[in-house]
Amino acid sequence: MLAAYITHADCTRHEMGAHHPECPERLSAIGDRLLIKGLLDHMIRHDAPLATEEQLARAHSALYVREIISSSPAEGHRQVDPDTRMNPFTVTAALRAAGAAVRATDLVIAGEAPTAFCCVRPPGHHAEHAAAMGFCFFNNVAVGIRHALDVHGLQRVALIDFDVHHGNGSEDIFRGDDRVLMCSIYERGLYPFSGEDAVGPNMVNVGLNARSGSDAFRDAVLTHWLPALDAFAPQLIYVSAGFDAHRDDDMGNLGLVDADYEWVTQQVMKVAQRHCNGRVISCLEGGYVLSPLARSACAHVKVLIGAD
Numbered sequence: 437m438l439a440a441y442i443t444h445a446d447c448t449r450h451e452m453g454a455h456h457p458e459c460p461e462r463l464s465a466i467g468d469r470l471l472i473k474g475l476l477d478h479m480i481r482h483d484a485p486l487a488t489e490e491q492l493a494r495a496h497s498a499l500y501v502r503e504i505i506s507s508s509p510a511e512g513h514r515q516v517d518p519d520t521r522m523n524p525f526t527v528t529a530a531l532r533a534a535g536a537a538v539r540a541t542d543l544v545i546a547g548e549a550p551t552a553f554c555c556v557r558p559p560g561h562h563a564e565h566a567a568a569m570g571f572c573f574f575n576n577v578a579v580g581i582r583h584a585l586d587v588h589g590l591q592r593v594a595l596i597d598f599d600v601h602h603g604n605g606s607e608d609i610f611r612g613d614d615r616v617l618m619c620s621i622y623e624r625g626l627y628p629f630s631g632e633d634a635v636g637p638n639m640v641n642v643g644l645n646a647r648s649g650s651d652a653f654r655d656a657v658l659t660h661w662l663p664a665l666d667a668f669a670p671q672l673i674y675v676s677a678g679f680d681a682h683r684d685d686d687m688g689n690l691g692l693v694d695a696d697y698e699w700v701t702q703q704v705m706k707v708a709q710r711h712c713n714g715r716v717i718s719c720l721e722g723g724y725v726l727s728p729l730a731r732s733a734c735a736h737v738k739v740l741i742g743a744d
């Protein structure tokens with residue numbers, strides 16, 4: 437049984453202007469690297485479907501979903517927040533990105549794929565219940581998780597977020613939802629300046645200072661994430677896979693290297709093997725310098741599909 441690789445060409449038609457870091461080339465950089473390294477030979481490619489408004493409304497307010505879909509510009513760009521804008525193809529790309537998480541959920545829960553990687557954009561973890569921000573429109577991973585909980589009837593799902601930025605959107609959606617345990621590590625003092633407040637027992641947020649480096653990152657995983665994950669015993673694990681904590685990515689300053697992404701994925705897979713038959717669904721979030729992004733994503737996927 438092969439892992440699922442879920443993507444769509446429509447995700448490359450959304451762009452936010454020349455020199456914007458969240459650019460279409462991010463997806464081809466990852467896809468090319470996975471191909472060259474032979475990892476796509478171990479995966480089955482699926483086209484991401486369009487998420488339905490009903491699926492999106494499990495993570496967002498129905499009114500917000502309608503607002504985003506109906507505010508698609510006919511031409512040019514429409515500014516949504518200071519660094520987030522829509523072009524005429526954004527809505528379709530955002531629906532595909534969220535739809536990928538839904539498809540991944542269906543495949544993995546049905547036992548048709550052991551794990552899945554959603555190579556999609558726009559990313560999602562900054563999108564709140566009723567707000568687009570930080571390059572994000574719909575919270576892809578949250579839409580997938582609510583699909584697993586509300587449609588498939590799972591009772592405990594974990595969300596791992598190692599993007600350098602705190603996943604404020606995921607926290608906003610899942611705070612108070614005891615069916616979800618969110619474990620994040622992010623850089624303090626960085627956009628969106630959240631994560632420092634205790635918002636409930638289902639949020640394990642670990643803020644690290646700039647230039648903390650690999651040892652501090654790994655120590656946080658071992659000390660804070662793994663005990664919480666083992667106590668929670670998830671039935672399925674999702675990953676908000678952002679690669680912008682890499683030392684060659686100028687979006688953050690944590691100073692991680694390719695091997696850290698391999699290592700953290702190994703830790704997640706071990707938890708998944710202990711509790712949920714190895715079931716892990718990963719969705720791309722950040723990562724903006726193409727070479728380290730592609731290398732780090734490749735290191736992550738290699739472990740995710742058991743090719744390490």
Ligand SMILES: [Zn+2]
Nearest residue numbers: 599601680722
């Ligand atoms: Zn990020």
